[in-house]
Amino acid sequence: MRKIIVHVILIFLIIVILFPTVWVVTTSFRRDEAAFSSELFSSRLTLQNYIDLVAPQRNVPVLVQDMQNIISRAKPFNQLTSEEAQKKLEDSLRKLEQYLEQVASKHKMTKDAYLIIDDSLKKKGEKTRESVLRNLQQLRATVLDQIEGKFGSTDQHKAVLYEYLQKESFDSAIFRAFKQDLEKNVGFSIGSTQDYQRAIEILKDSYDLYIGNQLQRLNELSARMNQLNNLSSELKKQLSPVQDQVLKANLILENDMLPELNALVDALEKLRNLKVAIKESSAKSTMPLDDSFFSKSVHVALDQTLRIEQRLETLVDYTDLKKSVKDIMSILEELADIDSSERSKMSYSDFIKGYKEIQPRLERILNEVESTMISLEDKAFVLNDISEKLKAIADDIDSLEKEKSLIQDKVKVIESQLQEPRRIAQLRVFASDLEARISTVNAISSFARTDLLRYSTLLTWLRNFANSYARKDEVYAKLRKIIDEMRWIEEYRTFSTKFENASKNLDDVLKQTNDLLNDFEKTWRDLLSVSYSGVFVTSDHLSKLDDIVRSDFVNRVRSDLAVVMRKAGILMNLVPFSELRDDFKTIDREFYRIDQIWKQKTKHYFLRWVLNSVIISLVVALITTAVCATAAYPFSRMRFAGRKYGIMSFLLIQMFPGVIFMVAIYNLLNFLGRYIAFLGVDTSGGLILAYLTNIAYNMYLIKGFYDLIPSSLEEAAIVDGATRFQSFYKIVLPLAKPILTVVFLLVFIGTFNEYVVARIILQNVQNYTYALGLQAFAVGPYETEWGLFTAAALLGMLPMVILFLSLQRYLVSGLTRGAVKE
Amino acid sequence: MKHLLKFFLWCIFVLMNIFFFWGASFLIQNAYYELGIVFFVLLFLIDFFIFNPRAYPYRYIAPALALLFILVLYPIYFTVKVAFTNYGTGHYMPRQEAIERLLYDPNYTYIIEEDLDSNYKIFVIYDGINPTEDFIIVFNLDGKPFLAEKPTPIRRKGKEILLSESFLYPINSEYVQMNNRTYHLVPWTGELQDLKIITIEDKAYKAFYSPKDEFLQVNSPFFKSRIAQQYLYRADFVDQQGNRYALRISSAGEWHFAKIERLYRLGYDESFENGKIGLKMTIYNNKTGNKVTEKDGAFYDTNENGESVFLLGFIDYVGSKNFxxxxxxxxxxxxxxxxxxxxxxxxxxxxxxxxxxxxxxxxxxxxxxxxxxxxxxxxxxxxxxxxxxxxxxxxxxxxxxxxxxxxxxxxxxxxxxxxxxxxxxxxxxxxxxxxxxxxxxxxxxxxxxxxxxxxxxxxxxxxxxxxxxxxxxxxxxxxxxxxxxxxxxxxxxxxxxxxxxxxxxxxxxxxxxxxxxxxxxxxxxxxxxxxxxxxxxxxxxxxxxxxxxxxxxxxxxxxxxxxxxxxxxxxxxxxxxx
CATH class of the missing domain: 1.10.3720.10 (MetI-like)
Structure with missing residues (x-):
């Protein structure tokens, strides 16, 4: 048991882990555009991606372009002689004609297949209709079963009835659907508009009682709340300027008037001191002084401060101000209290003078304070008023809110009670509609365009109802089943319209092409000879043809072709008549071929890239193996200075991947290329040179193997007269063949898989290695052409994976001494 | 047989010696001192291995060593060196090359006679109906006719040509003697537009392009892309007085010949260093007479407002700035x-x-x-x-x-x-x-x-x-x-x-x-x-x-x-x- 679980887990994990590879394999055989497909895998397969990579066909666009180039003697045909050009053009022309014939015959095949399909479906129209009808009738039965006798005469039902009927007129479809229920509920039969209105009245009463009143109340409440909210926001708007003014007044009071008042208090205090001094002074004045102004003004000021104080009392804040005002008041009181003994003193006149100095300031500031206080009081009153109003409104809103939520709760309960009756009512309407639909289906006699349209509208209607139907019960299941079963009819409708369209346009395009080609055939020899007499010419026919290939075909045929192919792919599994499957397949296959013949394909150099990679890897592997094999020999067999640390230092120096020195290598090649063309940047030679750095580790591997070869063999050879080099060359090397093969293959794989250095050194697309080329397949215009990309990836990956797996043994044994691939 | 092989190997050895020696000297001449030294060291080591019997084991290692030196040790050295320089955009060339460019590049010339009355006509050899790039030019400069051959490169940087030159020979009769060759001008009336063909030995140059000849305007694209851009743009034509003429695009967008002069020249400046008077190489602007200054690894000229103008950057040592x-x-x-x-x-x-x-x-x-x-x-x-x-x-x-x-x-x-x-x-x-x-x-x-x-x-x-x-x-x-x-x-x-x-x-x-x-x-x-x-x-x-x-x-x-x-x-x- 445990074992099985282990296996299951392992297999599951391997599937997950290898999924990217599986994806690469399956996608490379896919015919559709995998990047845009909503399916992970597809059953419509092709080898076209591989053909496009390995043996690109000269299809119609290429041929047309080539012919034009031959005519105008453009590259790559500028070197042809007149005869060669003529021959080449003839060939191309013949090829093009072949293609056109092929397209025509394939098109004919698709038309035949389509006719068969159309015919047989028309013949089976009866059967289709029967099956649809049967389905619909079953549906009706299910629906009727659901609603049979379910519609009682409770309040809920009456309410729902009213909901449905309130806006209906007498004798409308919905009325008819509910007629019986209505009659049952109101208790009299309804034969006229008056009856109907009476019935509705009755229903309305019941509805209002049950839910309508509540809803109405709810509406009222909402309206009222709205109103109140508006009011409160209006008030709030008024509030802010007043608040602003109060704040400003406050500022003035605190920062402007208060300091002045305090200064005044100081001055008055001095005056008071003077007065005390007067009392104690002895010098008498000679004549009495007129101080009526003083006494009058002091009392006025006193009164004013009193008023101010009273006003201030009503306010909570302003303690500083209050204190100052109080001080002034008390001082003034003291000043006012003047008896005759003081009056008679000599310095009294000084006192009066002093007061006269202060008085204007006192008067002014007291006036200001008073007026500010008055306005402040007004504002405070307004503020108070508004906030009280706001509070009242908020209370109102609160209570309304409470009432509203209460009603809402009630309504919610009622709504939940209504759910079931509503569903029944919905089904009832649906059932009555279904009757009508069944009769339309009954009227369908064949499988022509109009009939397809009818089926399609029926399907849309069913789908809409399924989407609006909330419960997932048997009605819903039945509905879904019918929709699924009928889907093919809709798909077929698109298929047939698109097919006819594409077919017609294709005929058109083909005819134009043939006409142009015929004309061209009459003129091209002359044109060519004109071109070869040194005049630059182009063929108008060919440029027109090019237009057709590039735009007419693409705009008028290709998009429809794609739809037809996709729909055919869907229909071959969906159509209930399995004998038609082959015909759909034919259409799909032949259209795909036609599309391939006409399709404008992007140019690439895949074979060139692979060839570059293989050549570079082979040369690098060969040189590296040779150099390492010789260099390893003395390390294994001879004694010399540096033997012990030689390989070690080699290994150490080479531990740094060449990528780190990319600037240096690039520069070196750039410099070399100025003088030795084949070793420069953007050449295979330069890249090979840059790759020849991988020596130390391979030397070490080979040395290890040499150590295992018994040296007695060489000694025997040397005794026989061989030189040291001969013994190495003729004895050691052949014996070391296995390790040399391994090293060769390892270097080959390593070089083939290298990306960075190639990226830096190669620039021209034609010089790319496979690694760079594959990247070119994955970016830019190719980013979504997954078929081509995955096919290219698979072609490169397969030999490498096989090589790697077969060398696994050596890798694993070498690992304990140091990573190989890394 | 054995001797033959030995002889063959010795030949290869000698060739290799020559190659390394030549390579090393060449590199050093071109200011690639380090790589040149690497080559010399390699040459020395290889010779040592071959001639010293006790170094026999090293002969096997020599190829690996060579690769190691050139592809690993030199790059390491180079990387370290570059890390202390400003090598990069705007600073691509060594100082020496930058100076050469200032002195010879056609970008650094100026026109001294703007309204020169000049006309020219290109004659090329046809291969069948196709024009080739083998051409000669007939000039009319200030009313005097001249003949010039295809310019030959005199200053190169690798494959890139910095400057080519050709001499202007005055035309006095229908035969023009030039570099031991005789050109026959048919027909020679003294007017450029009448000239149809120029023959020399068995070759015939046909009239191909002239800016003022409407019949030859057809060839203008070929002239511009293949002859003007490739050969004439970087060429000076020198007459007997030493005046230089070169093809420039006029303000009207037309290719015409103008009398030019180099913008910069090399001069020596006295300078005091450690109490001694020394001569210091300096670049002068011919037009303004200003000295070209050097700052932050680049040359700067001074314009009429006294502002410094960036001319050309070169690779300069910047110390630990990069770090x-x-x-x-x-x-x-x-x-x-x-x-x-x-x-x-x-x-x-x-x-x-x-x-x-x-x-x-x-x-x-x-x-x-x-x-x-x-x-x-x-x-x-x-x-x-x-x-x-x-x-x-x-x-x-x-x-x-x-x-x-x-x-x-x-x-x-x-x-x-x-x-x-x-x-x-x-x-x-x-x-x-x-x-x-x-x-x-x-x-x-x-x-x-x-x-x-x-x-x-x-x-x-x-x-x-x-x-x-x-x-x-x-x-x-x-x-x-x-x-x-x-x-x-x-x-x-x-x-x-x-x-x-x-x-x-x-x-x-x-x-x-x-x-x-x-x-x-x-x-x-x-x-x-x-x-x-x-x-x-x-x-x-x-x-x-x-x-x-x-x-x-x-x-x-x-x-x-x-x-x-x-x-x-x-x-x-x-x-x-x-």
Missing amino acids: LRIVKDPKVSGPFLQIFLWTFLWALLSVVLSLAVGLPFALILNDKNVKGRNLYRTLLIIPWAIPVFISALVWRNGLLNESYGLINKFLLPLFGLNPIRWMNDAFWARVGVLLVNIWLTFPYMMTISLGALQGIPPELYEVAMIDGAGRFKRFTAITFPFIMAVIAPLLVSSFAFSFNNFTIIYLITAGGPPIPGSTTPTGYTDILISYVYKLAFEAGRGQDFGFASAISIMIFFLVGGISFLNFKFSGAFEEVGR
């Missing part, structure tokens, strides 16, 4: 620190996580009771066997793609999750590259763990079982320490490898998404090595080889340090030295 930039420039150091930390995190997580995936597989597959282990193992190794760039591209394009990728399109909706922005969100981009790297490297971890597991003596487990150790205890006390002891050095080298794993980062995210506010091209998934690559080779913001080299050296020391310690502690020194 200091990493620390001092906040727009560099901030992102750099991020990249630096991420590089460590990336290498560490790559190793730890792929071991965490690989080890359980190894434990399961090590169980001899599991049937078909070899098949499972082979299947699990496949991700390792696929070339890295293919896997990276497959993941990038097919799985991680934001709009079409399988993960965003199929896997995530399955669990009701929103698409992940693999390429544009810093966190998820990092997760993405890590995911791919784990997928690629866990088979390696599995394989080495398997190898280590097989070396554990089974008695240990038996003893442990007798002692009553449970499954988990046995793993933590025996299996894991044992495996770690064996594979630890491999893990360290794996770390060092991940540290520089450019391919995955570059192919999947190209380092992106970019870090905002940086003056250098940085991205959130960039590791040091991809940062170096972007600095040096992605020309978007200009190349900066100096700065790139400085960072290369840092990587060099980091990786070297890690690997050295690894070698030291794993005892690889002893094994190799055996």
